[in-house]
Amino acid sequence: MIDAHHHLWDLTAVHYPWLAAKGVSRFFGDPSPIQRDYLLPEFRAEAAALGVTGSVHIQVGAEDPLAEAQWVQTIIDANRDWPMVQVVHCDLTAPDLAQQLDVFQALPSVRGVRQIVGRAPGEDAQTGTNALLDDPRFLEGLMLVGDRGLSFDLQLIPELMGKTAGVLAQAPRTNVALCHAGSPHDRSPEGLTAWRQQLKQLSQLPHVWCKLSGLGMFQHRWTVEDFRPIIETCLDQFGADRCMFGSNFPVDSLYSDYETLFRTHESLVPDSLRSQVIGETAARFYRF
Template sequence: MRIDAHQHFWAIARGDYDWMDSGAHLAPIRRDFAPADFEEYRRKYQIDRTVLVQAAPSVAETEYMLGLADATPWIAKVVGWVDFENPDHRRQLERFARHPKFSGVRPMIQDIADVDWMLRLDVQWAYDAICALDLTFDALGVPRHLGSFQRLFDRYPKMRVVIDHCLKPEIRNDCFDAWAEAMAAIAAKTPVYCKLSGLATEAKQDWDLATLKPYADHVINSFGADRVMWGSDWPVVNLAGGYDSWHGAADAIVLPADRDRIFGGTAKEFYRIA
């Protein structure tokens, strides 16, 4: 089974994708993307299943994605959103958890100014609920969050966690060492998984295989193929060369012996895809 472990769909008229107004550079993806738009890549690369991930901080978008999943057999799981700052949203989590294609949640931590937000006392109920309901947590952040995430993962060793986009190393600025050391520590000290995704978006526009390979190799070597899963981050990847370029780079980087795990098996295990 080949799985794209990280992709998005959105309908602009829904009105809750505020981040799309943050700059002219987002113009190429400021339009609707639906399952029909993904078919060419699914067929070309024989993608059997995908994991659809939230792109708006709203319960309404999670409901929208679950509707798409209901109508699209190859959408295997949905990673949604609830308001961690509102304990009443435990009821939303409980409601979503009853849907067979709902996997877990992803707060948009990369956009929160407080680097220690995830450690605040008033949001801990959410992690307790995720663990109690046996849901997943997609950790979306940037390198400044590495220390806080380490503390969070240590606090909740039984929480099913995957780091999105390798925690977005600053490839365009050649900032490797500090990121690499912290990621290796997380890999060694916790059972957390990592998505091999988003690297092209963090590089300069003229990136090539040699640019991304040290970062990808470090993630694979640190976490091991059994805890690494490939994701396209489509359509965001259209800002950095597109699906074909990123898939080709990842295919060239991943060793043949690891391909079944990284391009399918790991995501199947982590997200419990039938």
């Protein structure tokens, strides 16, 4: 079984500006409880207790993405009994993208890249991240990533799905993992209906897959029933062969412990599909 989306950080080894900024609230809430080292032994103890046997590390806002990737590689090298691969950050619009990818791909654990398109309404509109979709270099970068055998982890919000689908349709050789089920931030009946409609534009693209992850970021005091319509919609639209579980720890540890989160996802996936969603799909996508 594989956890397809989690983070690790050592605040003495790599600098993460958002983890160093005290008293600054983020779109997912107050990060202060996780503004500390979060290392493999802590993550592994919780995950392995539930039968998880490997994982995918996702970049998480380091000041120097290469330093982060190199640090993660040292963790992987030192823990061969815990299979782990990683997704790194890379600016797909950078003029030296090919050279950056050369350096990243020298690390044997690198399977893909992530550049966040949208985290939450307002936050990325201020930073200009949403403008990536209008930049022709972004599409060119997506195509280059796929040509190199790498995948792309896509984080965005439902309002951006239509435009994003138009871009992704032009890069069919690049496998894409939609992070956090597309971040359905409006959990009202109307909000979920709009999310379903927008999600369809992505799920209809056969090279786009979906992560059942990060569902607590926009609804902190959640219940199993809060997650049910999201997980069932993703399974219906993508199928179990394109859906994979991710804990988004330690970010989602702000709202629950690992066992509660894992058991909730497990209970909402039919028995016949569970081995795919909690393992097989991620193993195929990230080439374990």
